[in-house]
Amino acid sequence: MNTFLSRLNTIFAFTLSVMAGLTFLCFLSTVFNDHKTLVSINTGKIIVKSVPDYSTSREKNDLGFVVFDVHIFNWNVKQLFLYLTAEYTTQNHKLNQVVMWDKIIRRGENAILDYRSMNTKYYFWDYGNGLKGNRNVTLTLSWNVIPNAGTLPKVMGEGSHRFAFPDEYSHHGLQ
Amino acid sequence: MNISKYLPEFIKKIPTHMDFDGQKKAERYFQFIIILFAVVGFIWGYMCQQFSQTMYILIAGFTVSCLLTLPPWPMYRRKPLNWQKARAEVEDVGSSVSTSSPPPSSQKSKKKK
Numbered sequence: 001m002n003t004f005l006s007r008l009n010t011i012f013a014f015t016l017s018v019m020a021g022l023t024f025l026c027f028l029s030t031v032f033n034d035h036k037t038l039v040s041i042n043t044g045k046i047i048v049k050s051v052p053d054y055s056t057s058r059e060k061n062d063l064g065f066v067v068f069d070v071h072i073f074n075w076n077v078k079q080l081f082l083y084l085t086a087e088y089t090t091q092n093h094k095l096n097q098v099v100m101w102d103k104i105i106r107r108g109e110n111a112i113l114d115y116r117s118m119n120t121k122y123y124f125w126d127y128g129n130g131l132k133g134n135r136n137v138t139l140t141l142s143w144n145v146i147p148n149a150g151t152l153p154k155v156m157g158e159g160s161h162r163f164a165f166p167d168e169y170s171h172h173g174l175q
Numbered sequence: 176m177n178i179s180k181y182l183p184e185f186i187k188k189i190p191t192h193m194d195f196d197g198q199k200k201a202e203r204y205f206q207f208i209i210i211l212f213a214v215v216g217f218i219w220g221y222m223c224q225q226f227s228q229t230m231y232i233l234i235a236g237f238t239v240s241c242l243l244t245l246p247p248w249p250m251y252r253r254k255p256l257n258w259q260k261a262r263a264e265v266e267d268v269g270s271s272v273s274t275s276s277p278p279p280s281s282q283k284s285k286k287k288k
Contacts, residue, residue: 001198004191007245011205015237018213022233025217026226075224148226 027150030076039141039157041084046163047170048132079106081144084120088137090130098124100139133167190247197251205240212236 001007073080083102090096100120124131131137141157179187193201216232244251 001202002192004245004247007201008241010202011209011237011240011244014206015209015233018209019230019233022213022217022229023226026220026229029221073224075220075226075229
């Protein structure tokens with residue numbers, strides 16, 4: 001503390017310690033948040049196709065889904081990674097999960113999502129022919145929370161949508 | 176690794192040193208200021224839910240305490256130590272610091288710290 005540089009060093013080190021302490025307190029202030037919110041999902045046109053090249057079924061449907069609230073954001077959330085998952089059972093596989101759409105929401109961006117008549121972002125392939133006539137496909141929205149400090153929680157939204165695929169392949173091109 | 180001997184004379188003459196009491200005061204002051212800004216920043220950041228605000232306020236506190244305690248302001252130099260008068264022969268050695276007898280001079284500078 002007797003020279004300029006040693007004082008600068010001490011002040012800087014002290015500031016860094018306080019900064020680390022503040023970050024930890026910020027983490028503590030949000031550690032019990034469950035990051036949950038209500039989600040409503042719906043489906044529009046649903047078709048199944050047989051694409052011979054890959055000997056798989058493929059579908060592309062319209063989705064309308066709403067209500068994703070700002071409440072998830074607090075001062076310890078830097079960004080959210082949302083993804084829409086379809087879950088279903090086939091004869092060969094007990095549990096199938098396919099991500100059909102995803103989105104990153106950064107802090108400060110509009111966190112109320114309201115998309116209507118939107119196509120899926122990724123193809124919905126099945127390993128086999130399990131989609132045609134499948135009666136029970138569940139859509140859920142989940143998200144990863146990327147915080148400033150702390151854990152990386154994976155949260156599944158409250159609310160899902162169940163739909164069925166038609167029993168016949170559609171033969172109108174690939175759209 | 177001492178760059179002080181390469182510096183020009185007028186820079187070396189700038190006083191940088193505080194007395195012991197001043198050092199103690201300076202340390203208290205910057206600790207108090209930084210903690211105060213940290214607490215205010217934490218509350219404000221929590222209120223507007225922006226952790227960046229907390230960091231900015233903390234950095235403001237860092238700047239303020241740097242301005243207040245880095246330069247040896249007169250208020251940190253009010254209680255200089257009253258050294259005893261140097262004895263004559265010691266003074267001879269001490270005054271010829273530069274070349275004649277390096278070991279004693281280095282000893283003396285250690286004592287000063």
